[in-house]
Amino acid sequence: MKVLAVQKDLLWQIEERRKVVSSIKSSAVSKEWDTSDESDNSFSKMDQSAPSGGLQIKYSSSIISDKSTNPAEILSVNPPISDGRKSFYKEKRIEISPAENSIADALGLSREASLGAAQSEIFSPTISKVYEPCGVREEIDQDLDKSDGEGVGATTVEGNESPLAGPNVMNVILVAAECAPWSKTGGLGDVAGALPKALARRGHRVMVVAPRYGDYSEPQDLGVRKRYKVDGQDMEVSYYHAHIDGVDFVFLDIADFRHRQNDIYGGNRVDILKRMVLFCKAAVEVPWHVPCGGICYGDGNLVFIANDWHTALLPVYLKAYYRDNGLMIYTRCVLVIHNIAYQGRGPVDDFRYVGLPGHYLDLFKHYDPVGGEHFNIISAGLKTADRVVTVSHGYAWELKTTEGGWGLNGIINENDWKFQGIVNGIDTRDWNPKLDAHLKSDGYTNYSLDTLQTGKLQCKAALQRELGLPVRGDVPVIGFIGRLDHQKGVDLIAEAIPWIASQDVQLVMLGTGRADLEEVLRGFDNQYRGKVRGWVGFSVKMAHRITAGADVLLMPSRFEPCGLNQLYAMAYGTVPVVHAVGGLRDTVHQFDPYNETGLGWAFERAEAGGLIDALRNCLNTYWNYKSSWEGLQKRGMTQDLSWDNAAKLYEEVLVAAKYHW
């Protein structure tokens, strides 16, 4: 009953939000920030005043003309103000803090009406807690004329009248250290580029926040500047924005991230930790500071999606800086684990870099037999996130075991109530043999199920030519694409290579990573010339071309949270041979020759023998059972692998997080 009542109330709030926005758009409301106290905005001042009680945060802001009719000016929300807020208000002026916005949003009131509520008991008891603010000082030189209005209310406000998400439409901000096509080292980049679009298609207002590593062509400087303190140093952040495929892509431009395109996770442990601290501090405030299409997201009806340890500080900051102080109380954070092997570990002393009071240390302190007592960011993220998702059911199960949990199985089991697996989808526009931009030149061709046999043969010939392999249609081409590390099982291929090379096959491997494994690839290239091609490098174009031109994709991963390459392969009629683990077990169902079912071959143990057996059966089918082979290809290609299914499941998680108190 209580849940129904809350849901009804929220439906009403959404309707009210629509009304508020449209009434604001049609009438100019005068708002002005009092900037008389700008000199008080330095971080040191705030620090000094904090112990006296109250959230001692004062921000300067641009003065907005009374005559303004620009919705960006009117709705641009601002950071929290102090508990002495009354002195900020002047007659006929309306100042709105994010907390007050939340209250307005939640109560379905106009911003003006919310002020009363904000100052009443809803707000006061919590704001009296003291906390060091995250934001330091803001210098807005915002050229509001730059706002082009694109995306304004495209989904939640007044765009699609009947979004797929129905009454559950939300503001969603996915935060990730990489986002394809702008930045990508692996599958996380693909997910950050594609899941948000699928959520937007369901009617949510969706933003992606990622670092700006290079000079990207589409995103424009919004003119917003903020400063955040990390390890005692003031760091400036500026914000670039592009609205693409219904999603607001916001890139944070920060000196330490620039030109790291090819070295996203590079530098020493402390360097990368400090970069991620800054990124998360800034990201959590993006909904207040960054007007997308003229309107900030605000913090009501908002869910963040954080990804992996790099952004696992986001739910921690949301709690420590805001929710524990009665701010952003309607904002939620879902943490997605793409790979638990990377945790953000360090000595306990690393805690000093995250800028939190001592009583939050326990969130980070973790003990496991390998590291002893240490500082662990993902552990803090797991504890503070409202919901935790991982990228397949198989991996969700594995994470709860001693073998698969990498020391965090205890915490995951304790938080089982908020934990679940959702299998990744694929971007069916980027990874579609019919549309693939990388198959339009150099002899490659686009193809579909109808033209599979001729199209794939042509791509295979083009691939063989491009890689200097004998051009032969009858020889099966086996592909491997991936980061070269222990996870991906390159050592198993190395063990099996004498057998592989003894067969009438060609093997094409593309990857970068561990220097010793790069050497292994180069070694294959030299030793099995004309048969094996080991390409050391990161090439999206080559990855697409191998996926199209190969007959078989090999993924002997020792562990694989989901795996995208096997999904791409199946969409291209390329048959996967995988180690049955994590997401590979979920997505590659074993071929059954008696019933002509299944999608590929999955071997049970991460051993060269298992790999060879699976590959032997696969090649036998390729050579001797053409119609079975075509059946495998067809079943792979006709699956619905799109993000749409996964997005619906994510939406359920977001809704569960939203209603959880």
Ligand SMILES: Nc1ncnc2c1ncn2[C@@H]1O[C@H](COP(=O)(O)OP(=O)(O)O[C@H]2O[C@H](CO)[C@@H](O)[C@H](O)[C@H]2O)[C@@H](O)[C@H]1O
């Ligand atoms: N040398 C190279 N050149 C060009 N492209 C290359 C490349 N090496 C890898 N890629 C590309 O990077 C992506 C790799 O994605 P995966 O999901 O297979 O692995 P990853 O381990 O990075 O991701 C983690 O996150 C994802 C997303 O959740 C999970 O699927 C996965 O199991 C988990 O380990 C693919 O798009 C692939 O084509």
